[in-house]
Each structure stands twice: as structure tokens, then as C-alpha cells.
Amino acid sequence: MKQLVNFTLNGETVSCEVDVRKSLLEMLREDFGMTGVKEGCGVGECGACSVIIDGQTVDSCIYLAVWIDGKQATTIEGVTHEDGTLDPIQASFIDAGAVQCGFCIPGMILSSKQLLAHNPSPTRGEIRRELSGNMCRCTGYQKIVDAVQLAAKRLDVEPHARAAIPFTIEK
Amino acid sequence: MYDMTGYHEAHSLTDVFKLMQADPTARLVAGGTDVLVKIRAAAPHYADTTLIGISRITALKGCTLEADGTFNIGALMTFDQIEHDSLIQTHLGLLSQAVSLVGGPQTRRMGTVGGNICNAGPAADSAPSLFTYNAQIEIQSESNVRQVPIAQFYVGPGRTILKPGEIVTKIKIAPEDYRGFVGHYTKFARRKALDIANLSCAALIKVSAEQRIEALRICFGAAGPVPLRMPQAEAYARHQPLNRAVLNTIGEYCLKDTQTISDWRNSKVFRDHLVTILPGRDISMALRGDEDEAIG
């Protein structure tokens, strides 16, 4: 019950003979070692398995692996820059103290990336709505909202100036 | 892994009909947000079947507005697309607002309006507004195309009139069913995202120049086995002035047509109380953008 899928994973063209019964989550973890994709609920409620597909964040636990054929997928492993440096969103999550147990964080960062790609300066309310498909039990979400705001400010300036923008809480 | 016996990708309607013929027990899947969750839960008739994926069929995508003003909403339009489509926002604001409340962002990007209808959940967020727009469901089989009013499409929880070999292709809304109307949808749930309605209500209203109700359509979700229009309240409302007493009476009339039940989420008593409250609020919101003080 296998089918060949060809797709782009974090910028690289890949293919896989995948069991058609597998979710994208399972294929990414088991066949490609993308263990940054986490399973928290298996039913598309918690968002820990979020993956960006063709510019849209979706829950990979309720996405059949075969559906990825011909598409582009970005996991958290593809957010880190080629040279190993952090994306400004990742750095902002650290600086704002948004990371605790870390299990929801890959999904949170991918949802943030999608949000900021479409809305470079979101309000706190817009952040809360766009990230409402990602659940977290550790943080009460406050510092995650802070982190996305910080990332928005940093992405608004040239790369060399980003580090100079410190974390200050604004509401 | 999902408990399936196989998967086929349909790239066209022709493919769909061929695949359905080859395996009459196979189930269609669009965005998967309902079907896959039910397979995982081993819901009756879901596990151990073959799936036919239709998400790549171009003919079922997008939205067109015919010259006469008829809307054709492709069955594969996602909630996210419907929410943000400028034509729909302009003319079918109630639908756009209603689907903006589905689940979370990820599910709104995958879930489709056609899938939402075919899943036939009594609490589906797209249904009440489509009922108030008198939407027609276009159903195609290999040899036939037919249209049925959405109110006749639902048979019971999870059950529709779809016959083997049939697929929902589009949802049509006629100009007379939206022109001059404004509406609002309330999803009564315990969370502001990622939730299912404990009760929901869409109201679509047209007001005359004399500030009387020219037409009112109300539909409740989760107030019966299928979404329910409120014929008695709607009949009462015609030509009534807009005031608090009328809105309250509309709410009371709705109890004649709802079929609420008690379950662990809410009691019937509480749901019935909400039935009397939500239509008036929706009307106020639709007309004035305020649920509370604007009218009365």
C-alpha cells in the first residue's frame, strides 16, 4: 500500500515510497528524521505538529503523507538558516522568554512565520487569533505574543540592526 | 497510521466517478479535518475503508459570481478562502464571518465548505448561514447533475441525501437570497478558538425603508439533529418594527421549532434559554454592530 511522493522538504527535493495510511507527521518523523515535528493530540487540536505547506501552516497529524506530493514543506528544521544561525523569529522566542518545556515551540514558530509573512506588523489581538491553533500549557501565551511582536520589529529592519532591538514588553 | 484499506487520488470529476464505481464503499476525503479524525476514533463506517482524495480537483475550487448575481462556491473552498474572499466578504458577509469561527487557523486552511456540509454535523459552523441564504447544493454523479435546497440535503446527524456515486460540486446562492440582507452568526462555545458550538445561530435580515423587518431568516446549529430554520419566528417577524420586544418575541417563537436536548455539555433548559437570546443579538449585531444596547 505504498505510493511514491516527490516534494520539497526544507528547500531540498526529496522523494519517498510511503505507506498511504501514514500521516505527514509520521512520514516526516519516521522517514525523514524531522523530529522537531511533535505529536500532541493526533486530531488537529494542539498544533504541535504544524508544518508550513506551500505558505500555509497546517496540522501534519491530520494531513495524509500522500497529499504532500508536488508541494513544498517547511518544518522547524528548515527555519534555522543554512549556516546554523537562528531566524529572527527563533531568536525572538529566546529573548522574550517564550520557551519553557519547548514541545509546542516548533509549531508556534512556524505559525508565527506564516503570520509575519502575511502581516508584518500584527497587533497582539491578531497574533492571538493567528496562533490560536497552537496550544501551550507552560507559558499562558504571554511571552509567545511578546516574542512575535519582537520578531516583527526585528524583521522590519536590516539584518545587521536586528540584534540591537532589545526585548521590552509592550501591550 | 490511519486504519484505511487504500488511497486513490482523483484529479478530475471523471476520476472520482470511476474510482467510486470501482469501490462503492470508498469514502471521499477533501481536507481531512473530519474524515481523518473519525478514522482515528474508529467511528462506525470510517475505519477500514478506502479513501478517494479529491483535494486536487481544480473544477471544485474557487468561487464565481454569475452575470445574474448567482454565487457558485466550489465545494473545495476552504474556510480560510471563504473568510478572505473579497466577493464573499462583500455580498455574503454572514458566511464569511461564520466560517472565520471554525476551529483554528490550521483547520480553516484545510477544512472545506463541501466537506463541512457532507460531514453533516449538527454543529457545523458553515451550515446555519448557508441555510439562511437558501443555498442550493449541486450534486453530480457520472450521469446526472441535480440541485437540492440545503434544508433538504441533511437527513440526520452525519447523514445526507447523497447516494452512492454522488459528489457535492458546488453551493449556489441566488441574488434574491443575499441582496439587501445583512446577517450575523453567533457560535456559542466555551473557547474562542478550537471549539465546537454548543449552540449556534445565524440570522439574516432585510429591513425596509420604514425600518420594519422585510424578511428574516434564522437558522440554529446544535439545536436538533440537523441545522434548523425557524419558520414560525420568521413568519412572525415579517413587517414587525425593530424593537426590543419584537426581538424578544422572535426568540420565544424560535422555541417552537428548535429540538434541543440535554447532554453533558449543557442542559436543555439552558440551551432553550439561549435559543431565545441569540437571534435578537444576531439581529442587533447585523444591523448595528452591537449585540446589546443598539435596539430597544
Place this chain on the structure above:
Amino acid sequence: MDKKKIIGQAEQRWDAIAKVKGQASYTGDFPIRNLLHAKILRATIAHGYVKHYDITEAEKMPGVVKVVLPEDIPATPYATAGHPWNLTPEKRDIEDRNMLTRHVRVYGDDIAAIIAKTEFQAQKALAKIKVDYDVYPVYLTPEAAMAPDAKQIHEGHDNVLGRSKVGYGDVEQGFNEADFIVKRHLSTPVQQHLHLENQIAVAYQSDDQRWFCLSSTQIPHICRRIIAQANGLPWSQVRVKKPFIGGGFGNKQDVIIEPLTVALSRLMGGKPVQLALTREESIAYTRTRHAIDFDFKIGVMKDGRMTAIDCDVVSNQGGYASHGHAVGGKGGTFINALYRADNLRFTAKTVYTNIGTAGAMRGYGMPQLVYALECAIDDVATQIGMDPIQFRQLNHQPDGYYNQFGKTKQRDFRIEDCLVKGREAFNWDQKLAQAQQKTTSTKKYGVGMAAFAFGTAVWPFGLEVAGAHLIALPDGTFKLHIGATEIGQGADTALSQMAADTLGVSFEAIIRDSMTDTDTDPFDTGAYASRQSYVGGYAVKAAAEKMKQKLIERAATTYDIRPEFLDIVANQVVYATDGDLVVTVKDLVMASYYDLATAKALETHASVNIHNNSYASGCSLAEVEVDVATGQVTLLSLMNVHDSGKIINPLLASGQVEGAMAMSAAYGLNEGLVYSAEGRPLNNNMLDYKLPTMMDLPDLDKVFVETVDPLGPYGNKALGETPTCSPAPAIRNAVKNAIGVEIGKIPLTPEVVYQAYHQAQATVEGGIADV
């Protein structure tokens, strides 16, 4: 040279980079060759006995390696609670369960298991096992389980599994003196931890022929002991490793799946077996926060002075003892910690029932007690018409109060500062006045508050041992080994700051490890209570002081300077008086490795046994909007004020506070696991269990009344659990302020609030709505 302050700095948590890169490996992320997968067969009744299993079909299913019945594995009864072992047998946790059982005490009880090549195959085969039950009556409530004719859920053991009573004075006398007596019945729901990572464990026989278990546990050392006990193995024959862990909140302070995982691997001749719970299993069949009912009776004088407090507690344990009466009984020692009254009586019992087993959860009984106490206290203030903050100011214990139950003087007990600061920072007086003015025909507004007092560690009731181990590395950095468990709260980072501060080196010079290993990390009982930075802090401080002494001794010898002249500042050994450089720590340590004559690696160990406790305190203030037509409550703002001594890392501290505030706000408003009449959980999934989303919470405000605790190792005291105590009652009290009804249960769902409001409107008299 200025001594760089590391304590009190918002140092970046060392594991954050790995976590934002998706590089952090949790238990399920490690590649393991030839891994077998197990699934548990769950009972479909809540009380009964399995008469017969038919496994013939299941055995034939593809991929099935073995169907495992209770008789196939050891049946030594054991206890799962993450408490230290007790040398006194009668003080041990109740050993009332087996890894698999025919005696069904909860819906979903572990009645068999399947080992298969894949998880999918195991799952599919489960449905093929046929089970015949004898069905017994189901008891969902303590009242039902305590009925005279109720069957014993554990044969030979009364359904009341624990009782306690503490107090002083004569409460009846106190009530006789009182001008008013306020009685309240208050109840709390079953809350679940909802850590994002479900329980998961992998076990196999390692190459040293011992039993290895990789697990998402808060308590590796205790986990090792309980695996060994359940499997009848010498403790040394089990090794537990804990990698990154996706939250625990107390649920992983119970050893739930690890003993069975090891037992299954043993059945398989030591082949690796993984047991991973689904979300549905994790919510329903692991542990919960106890649902506790409280009957409060409080006597008060017109001037606001309380004369007597009587509190009777009934705690619903569920089917297995787990942490048992420790949770329900805990509250007894914290009423007096907060409030003065010459007469106090606290009686409590914990009762077996057939709902899901309750265990430890962040706050360990205190969120329940503080909710009930602070509702009752607030209602007393309402009764005598006193401002609720003023009432608490009038009645709280003073700084320096000797708590005879906790055998501790509450030193630097700053509740008064919290109340004063809270009133000011929250803008209480203005918000209170405005609340009434804002009212519309359907929306009402209100403010409310609640206070708490809280012990940091478990002394004098339990063992408080922690260990630390430091190794100086050749480049002048230090590897810190601790038995304390990082579970996302940031303990590793806070403890590293402590080590750096004491050593006189930079924060970056401390190297931690993502893995806790019972073979190599010093003994510590684990992540629970609010003990890690407190008890763990003493251990780290002791190890770091010893290391500093060794470094200075080595420098003193090498450079022929009296040691008392030397200090370490900013990675340099310097003259203490003027900061002149003697040698860098790097050069000093390098020589300790390679100097032909004097090389001797520098390592220090410390194990501490702490016999003191510090009392933290604080309060919450909330502002709500209540839609009286629908009962919907919107939390407009929420502030926590904390007296937690010295804040080690303000970024981590505020993160702990925000997360706990969210957990408590949702406890008050929306969360609760519910059961059918047959004991079947009805909402064990993330759609129906209402964990708040980002849209359901406001921004969370927090204020620290920062002092230096005279006992805490770095002036610090409890913070991990304390913020989860008072938000829920503050919200309830705000709803009371808004609608004038004293609701006696949480969560305040729309239906509860609507019913209470309308019942009160109908009965005119008002009073407490018992809905």
C-alpha cells in the same frame, strides 16, 4: 573589579536554542533499532472483575508478537506516587496496584497489553481481544463510596483511605463568641495536567545486562526505585534516563507507564519496547487534580476579627491511592499559615471512588484549598461589609509567625506587602468604583481578589535531599551534574546561575546536560513541590563553595598567597582587596589537568538534607465582565503579586507565573474532566477538555515584592506552584462582585453562572447558589 551579578539576571535558558531549532530530543525522538511497540487494553467498565479474556483472534493479527495478560508479569503490589521511599513501613504510600489487573477500579484500567511490530498493529489488535466482566456498582463520589453498603474498591481496605485532623483552640467556643457565622460549601472539579508531551517510555536490556528505561519523568531516581519494586528487581539493576520533557505539572511525578514498559521488555527477552500514550489515554487514564469538597464555617466579629475557622474536607481519590491523603490533607497546615483565628479545626478524609485516579498536580491540594478558603473568606468580608483587601490585612498572620503545624517560623513573610502592592498596582479602588458604573442591561462588571500562603519544600513532612556535582573542565568551564529535574520550568538555568554566582564565573561557564541519568547524576528526589531552586539550590551552593575553595587552595599553593587574600571574580582568581589578577580560572584549571607535578582534577560533590522551609505568599486580583443573559464570563485582566524572596531569573520567574496564572484562570472558568454515570470519561480529548487557547486569555500582569529570604540558599523561596493558587478564587470573587451571587463551584461555565444568577434573582434572598 565589580562582581558581576548573575543571580537576579534574565540569563537565557541554556536549552532554548535547541528548542527553537527543533533540535531538542524528547523521549520519542531517539532512534532505537528493532523497537517493538506496546498498547494497553483499557477496561470498558469502571468497576468489576475480568472473568475471562479471549485472545485467540488478537494473537493472529498481523504484527502481533505477544498478548500480555496480568498473569504473565509480576504481580507485586506497588505504589506509583513520586514520594521518597520511607524507611518506616506504615508511612509508605499505599501499595494498591499491579502493572496489569483483572480487578477493574477505574474506567480504562490496564487489563492487558499487546506487543507488536508497530504501534498501529498493536492498536488494531486490541479491538480483537474479547473480555468478559463481572460488573460491580460504580461509585463516582465519596458520598456513594462511603455508603454503608458500598463495596470495597480495594478488598480489605476501607474506601476511606486516609483521615486527618489538625487544629487548636475550641471552635465551638469561637462560634459562640462570633457576631456572624458564615457557612459555605465549595467544590472543585477534576483538572488535568495537559502537558503537551504525552507519557512515553522505552525500555530494554542494556549491554551491561541491566534494565534501561528512557522516560518522560519528573522523578528519575524515584522512577528507578518503583520500576525495580514493581518488577521485583534489585534497585541497582534499573537505570533511568530522562531527556527533554514536554511538561509534567505533577502528572509525571507519578510512575505510571515505566514499570509495565520494563516488564514487557523483560517478557521480550530484553528487546526494546516503547509504550506511548495517546492524548485520550493521557487525559483519562493517568492522573488528575483531586476534586475536593469543602465545608467552611467561619465566625467573625463585626469589626472583622475572625474568631473561629472550621474546615471539613472530602477528597475524591479515584480508583488508586497514588499520592493518597497527602493532597487532601495538605491544606490543613496552610489556613493558619495565612490567617489568624484563635480557634481552628481542619478535618479531612480521602476516599476511593471509581473515577480516574487523582495524583499530584502543580500546587498539590493548595489550588483547591485556596479556592475554597478564599471564597469563604471573601464572603465573610462581604457579610460584614468590609473591603476584601482590608479584611485580609486585618486577619493575616504577621511576619515571623510561628506555624506550629509546619514547625516553622514564617520568616520574611510578606503578605502585607503583597496586599498593599496589589491594591496599588491593580488600581483596585478605582476599578472597584468603576465596575458598578460600567453596568449595562446585560453586562455586569466586577473585581475580586484572593490571597495565599505556601510552603516551599515538603519539610517537616517529607525528605528533602538534593545533590550536585561539579567538574572543572580544562578551559575553565564547569560541568554541573544535578539530580534535580528540568521539566521546562527552567530549573537547570536557575541552578546554573547559582553555581556561576557562587563560583565567581560567568553564567556561560556552567555547562548543563539535557539528560538526567540515575547512574551518573547525584540523588535528588525530583521535580515536585516548589523545591528545585530551594533544596537543589543548597546542593549547588555547597558543591560550588567546595569547588571555589579548591580553586583558591590551588591558586594559593601555586602562587604562594594566603587563601584568605583570594577571591574569584568574573572567571579570574584575584586579590580580594583590590581585584588584582592572580591567575585566570582557565589557566588554573588547565594546570590542574596537565601540570606534571601537581595535576589533580578538580571535582566536588554535595548532598544536602534540608530541615527548614520558607513560606511564600501572594495574591491575585481579577476584573471580569459577566454577560448575565448567557452566563459568559470574560476575564478582562488578572494580576498576581508574589512574595517569593529573591527572584533568581526574572524572565524565567515571570514565565512561571504567567503559565500558572493561565492554568488557574482556566481552572476557575473552564476546565474540568467529566464522567458518565458509568464512570466513563466524556471529554478526554483536546476539543472537549477546555485548555485555554491564545484567544481565551488576557495579558497577564505580575508584580514581585522582592526581598531576600533569610533561609533560602540564594534568598529565594517558592514560585513554581504558588501562582496557581489564587487566580481562580479571585475570578470567582470578581464574578460575585459583578452579579452579587456567591457561587460555590468552579468552573464558572456559562450555564453555572446563568443558573446561579437567575436562581438568585428568583429567590430574592440570594446567598450561596448551590448549583
